[in-house]
Amino acid sequence: MKTAKEKIAYLRGLLEGGNLSGKDSGDRVLWDHLLDILDDLAVAINALSANQDELGEYVEAIDSDLMELEEEVYGDADDDEDWVEVECPECGEPVTFEEGFLYDDDVQVTCPECGGVVHQGENFQDYDELFDYEDEDDEDEE
Ligand SMILES: [Zn+2]
Numbered sequence: 001m002k003t004a005k006e007k008i009a010y011l012r013g014l015l016e017g018g019n020l021s022g023k024d025s026g027d028r029v030l031w032d033h034l035l036d037i038l039d040d041l042a043v044a045i046n047a048l049s050a051n052q053d054e055l056g057e058y059v060e061a062i063d064s065d066l067m068e069l070e071e072e073v074y075g076d077a078d079d080d081e082d083w084v085e086v087e088c089p090e091c092g093e094p095v096t097f098e099e100g101f102l103y104d105d106d107v108q109v110t111c112p113e114c115g116g117v118v119h120q121g122e123n124f125q126d127y128d129e130l131f132d133y134e135d136e137d138d139e140d141e142e
Contacts, residue, residue, distance in 0.1 A: 003040070004040040004044065007033065007037045007040065008037055010033075011030070011033045011034070011037070014029075014033075015030075082098065082099055083097070083098060083099060084096070084099045084101075084102060086118050088111040088113065088114065088116050088118050089116060089117075089118070090111060090114045090116025090117075091111060091113050091114040091116060093111060093112075093113040093114070095109065095112065095113075095118045097118070102119065105121035105122045105123045106121050106123060107119070107121050108120045108121065
């Protein structure tokens with residue numbers, strides 16, 4: 001079976017060769033061919049449309065799966081990169097804040113539980129305490 005494109009090319013050849021010029025029989029052949037080609041195109045477009053719907057659903061499913069995978073694979077790494085978790089030196093609650101605050105001299109981070117100072121910028125000269133509190137905790141437990 002010829003493709004629609006081949007049929008069109010054949011029809012164009014007949015027209016350009018003058019084989020369909022004039023007369024009722026010529027018109028009849030022309031319309032037969034044209035409608036035949038339109039049938040083929042309609043069937044082809046229907047099939048394409050159905051395939052596209054199927055493909056769209058499939059891609060959506062893949063996209064959703066991929067998002068879940070990315071969250072699992074990269075989620076933790078991103079958290080480590082952008083967020084810092086510090087134990088509150090006052091009450092021991094874990095306090096999470098943006099890593100950028102560590103390098104901001106004027107920022108003070110306080111514990112949401114007790115209001116204790118979890119982190120202060122270098123200007124407050126308490127910067128070292130942020131890294132010493134763990135030792136203090138260990139001493140308290142022992
Ligand atoms: Zn606290």
